[in-house]
């Protein structure tokens with residue numbers, strides 16, 4: 001029998017929701033691109049570029065930044081999964097910041113690793129276990145250090161991932177061959193240390209090798225047990241608020257459609273598209289344990305929507321009446337309404353603003369070109385007056401009205 005293609009991320013998806021795994025790996029329906037994966041992948045690429053064992057010397061910061069820019073520009077913001085071009089630009093600025101900070105902290109002590117982005121497929125226990133090791137450092141005496149880069153908001157111990165790495169590294173003939181190139185006397189590879197390196201905060205979390213007993217338990221109770229369930233075709237959905245909220249398959253998921261997905265057929269076969277509202281869970285006579293609760297939720301959402309609409313209409317009527325009578329405040333029998341008008345400066349022509357920032361090398365200074373960071377440039381003593389004048393010419397002033405209503409008794 002053919003080995004089951006397996007990886008840490010596949011196991012994670014199955015354990016999160018077997019139905020989701022089925023959509024992704026049995027029906028082979030791709031998920032939508034996610035900007036955080038694109039960002040992480042770009043920074044992993046830069047780390048690979050920096051530590052590439054084939055390069056005669058380490059790249060300079062300028063070379064690393066140029067490499068990052070080149071890689072980043074290979075795809076559009078939509079392809080990366082960013083919600084807008086502005087957000088993509090902010091991601092790019094954050095990437096540059098992290099690379100610059102990394103160089104500042106580590107450039108003086110860069111050392112040649114054993115391997116970078118080592119992709120291996122380990123045939124073991126009926127599995128083709130695919131793994132990518134971000135960086136392997138040789139510690140001597142057959143011991144290696146596994147470094148895994150993290151680019152999310154925070155980093156925490158993920159025992160399953162650590163166990164998986166340890167199992168792969170200590171079992172893989174490819175890793176052993178690599179170590180023996182360096183040290184032919186080595187008979188067996190052993191993990192000396194595992195590290196999660198968090199690039200946004202330049203923090204390294206290190207872990208000792210896990211005892212063999214824990215690895216055996218993990219392997220049997222999680223990896224092999226999960227693989228058995230997949231082989232047995234057990235793909236019942238396990239809906240949860242957290243999992244379903246971010247799931248791309250809601251519009252074809254039985255929990256939400258009330259019927260089994262039978263394969264690709266027209267639009268229903270596609271994962272949820274960006275900006276497309278999630279379908280309401282269906283009222284169903286079939287065996288959906290959440291259907292009753294889901295319908296109650298749908299009713300509440302409809303009621304809430306209708307109330308919001310009524311509130312909006314009332315708000316507009318009150319503001320119009322206050323204006324008509326030249327009031328800024330007025331009283332009901334139990335509530336007071338206060339109207340506040342403010343002027344807001346907005347940079348609307350994004351293209352012109354970006355061109356100006358590029359022209360005067362201000363992109364790095366704004367880091368993230370939002371309305372407030374752009375407005376801050378207008379009072380920044382480090383920005384020349386003529387640049388401020390050009391920037392100010394791109395401002396549009398809007399009037400904003402705020403209606404506060406509070407109880408008087």
Ligand code: SF4
Pocket residue numbers: 017018019020237238239240243244247248249250253254255
């Ligand atoms: S919508 Fe929820 S239950 Fe359905 S596949 Fe996704 S995570 Fe699973």
